[in-house]
């Protein structure tokens with residue numbers, strides 16, 4: 001299956017064990033000519049009201065950097081926190097995008113973990 005084929009179907013990532021889509025795009029709101037695809041909420045599927053507002057970077061030694069973005073226009077602010085925490089179970093680093101949805105009121109995290117030459121994707125939520 002080609003990358004273009006996945007995008008045409010509106011599916012960006014599939015769990016091949018369950019055939020459940022992990023991330024989907026709303027094609028009617030996307031701009032494929034600009035390589036911009038309107039992400040749907042990973043919980044309820046709505047394409048509007050989805051917010052990715054933060055990123056967490058963790059390394060295998062337990063250092064953790066969290067950046068949370070809030071506000072709009074001139075009122076936009078970044079809150080940055082660096083701390084030490086329990087290390088994750090990978091050998092390298094992990095990046096997570098955190099967000100929320102106005103429709104289902106869910107909070108979620110999309111993670112990318114590096115471990116032994118592999119990149120693992122995970123999705124957690126508390127919807």
Ligand SMILES: [Zn+2]
Nearest residue numbers: 041044101104
């Ligand atoms: Zn939602």
